Amino acid sequence: MTMTRRRALRLFGLGAAAALAAPGCSLLSGTPLPQVLPSRAPLPKPYGVPLPLPVTARPARSDASTDYYELVQREADAQILPGLRTRVWGYDGRFPGPTIRARAGRRTVVRVTNALGAPTVTHLHGGHTPPESDGYPTDLVGPGTHRDYAFPLDQRAATLWYHDHRMDYTGPQVWRGLAGFFLVEDEEEAALPLPSGERDVPLMICDRSFAADGSMPYPASAEGPGAREAFMGGVLGDVILVNGAPWPSLGVDRARYRFRLLNASNARVYELALAPAGRLVRIGGDGGLLAAPRSADRVRLAPGERADVVVDFAAHRVGEHVELRNLLGEGPQARVMRFTVERDARDDSAIPAALSRVETLDPARAAVTRDFEFSSGSMGGHTGWLINGKPFDARRVDARPKLGQVEIWRLTSDVAHPVHLHLSPFQVLSVAGERAAGPPEWKDTVELREAQTVEIVTRFTGYRGRYVMHCHNLEHEDMAMMSTFEVV
Numbered sequence: 001m002t003m004t005r006r007r008a009l010r011l012f013g014l015g016a017a018a019a020l021a022a023p024g025c026s027l028l029s030g031t032p033l034p035q036v037l038p039s040r041a042p043l044p045k046p047y048g049v050p051l052p053l054p055v056t057a058r059p060a061r062s063d064a065s066t067d068y069y070e071l072v073q074r075e076a077d078a079q080i081l082p083g084l085r086t087r088v089w090g091y092d093g094r095f096p097g098p099t100i101r102a103r104a105g106r107r108t109v110v111r112v113t114n115a116l117g118a119p120t121v122t123h124l125h126g127g128h129t130p131p132e133s134d135g136y137p138t139d140l141v142g143p144g145t146h147r148d149y150a151f152p153l154d155q156r157a158a159t160l161w162y163h164d165h166r167m168d169y170t171g172p173q174v175w176r177g178l179a180g181f182f183l184v185e186d187e188e189e190a191a192l193p194l195p196s197g198e199r200d201v202p203l204m205i206c207d208r209s210f211a212a213d214g215s216m217p218y219p220a221s222a223e224g225p226g227a228r229e230a231f232m233g234g235v236l237g238d239v240i241l242v243n244g245a246p247w248p249s250l251g252v253d254r255a256r257y258r259f260r261l262l263n264a265s266n267a268r269v270y271e272l273a274l275a276p277a278g279r280l281v282r283i284g285g286d287g288g289l290l291a292a293p294r295s296a297d298r299v300r301l302a303p304g305e306r307a308d309v310v311v312d313f314a315a316h317r318v319g320e321h322v323e324l325r326n327l328l329g330e331g332p333q334a335r336v337m338r339f340t341v342e343r344d345a346r347d348d349s350a351i352p353a354a355l356s357r358v359e360t361l362d363p364a365r366a367a368v369t370r371d372f373e374f375s376s377g378s379m380g381g382h383t384g385w386l387i388n389g390k391p392f393d394a395r396r397v398d399a400r401p402k403l404g405q406v407e408i409w410r411l412t413s414d415v416a417h418p419v420h421l422h423l424s425p426f427q428v429l430s431v432a433g434e435r436a437a438g439p440p441e442w443k444d445t446v447e448l449r450e451a452q453t454v455e456i457v458t459r460f461t462g463y464r465g466r467y468v469m470h471c472h473n474l475e476h477e478d479m480a481m482m483s484t485f486e487v488v
Ligand code: C2O
Pocket: 123, 125, 163, 165, 304, 420, 422, 468, 470, 472
């Protein structure tokens, strides 16, 4: 069966009809919404395990211009729930994968060897990457083979991440564990007195569900044929993991910490806040440092989005607990992790009033405005996820921006969709007709809420070739909510 035929069956087959009858549909449109896959294993008690820190990858070798890394995708048994083992798919058998720390402007080559039983594709999310290394969803790395992904990293310091991107299978393969941090550093950022070292902590937040034996089932395999379609709105877990551990806890100094928050969930949106209430000083987003810090009492993150925040635990006494909560969750899903203030400590860090120079991309320079509509589309009486009425087809190019050109893209949703562009960071111009507030910031993923139009301005620089734009709800992405653009 060809890819196209299989996809057509999946998109418009009987399974989707079952999904429409299921609960968890949007009242507005009857369109399926993300649904919780309930765990069968007992949920662990919150704050019972220490926060793990992903290991830092070491280059296998380096030369004058380049650092060479080697990662092997393989299965491994992880200890995630107390007393149970969980089979994961990990880069180097780890979930999250090793953190790559790279310098802006210094070439980084990552050799990914596939020791799994299925093809993979690796994508550096937020990378300004030539097309042959960007992880186009059909550039498969077969079992037993490898591929060298070369990243020039001609870009600003930022919190990036790498993850699987195989066409039709990104949801299950990321769910099994194929994701890790990739931190780009540069001189501008290194010169700032921000919290660093042990006080610069990446936090990968994602939800998972567990079978009674500790495995992390994904609807396709767990519930028989058609189950995947029943979750076409998105798969939600009922256990919140941070760096792969359920509701962990971290002992902290009475000092400032920088947390690099990443929402690596398939479909869950978080609104993160401290309890007792406290300030989250946001210093960065998807595309690196903001021009100036912004203090907030909550930070919202859709799948794929990042936020760098500084929290000052000097506001608390030794022995106090500070929870990181999810205001959009209920019951256990309202919790994320907990900090325990353990000791007084010296703190030389500061949050400068001016962080970075952020260019304003002027929409008046836009040569083209394009419209993209993200919707569940009906074809033959059944439903799939479409952009401008079409499912993803790797043989079709939907837009041909010119290299160097500034463009406005107008994105419209039915239900909520976190939209992600490869190659080109963008700035949000307006949300639901309102001009975006505050100074511009570089992003690569933007959440469209239900029935909303978001206008972004972007500039296509660096490389000609084929890239994708897609919904980062991974079930929507796998069910074809993706489009190819070619920079010409
Ligand atoms: Cu994080 Cu195209 O994906």
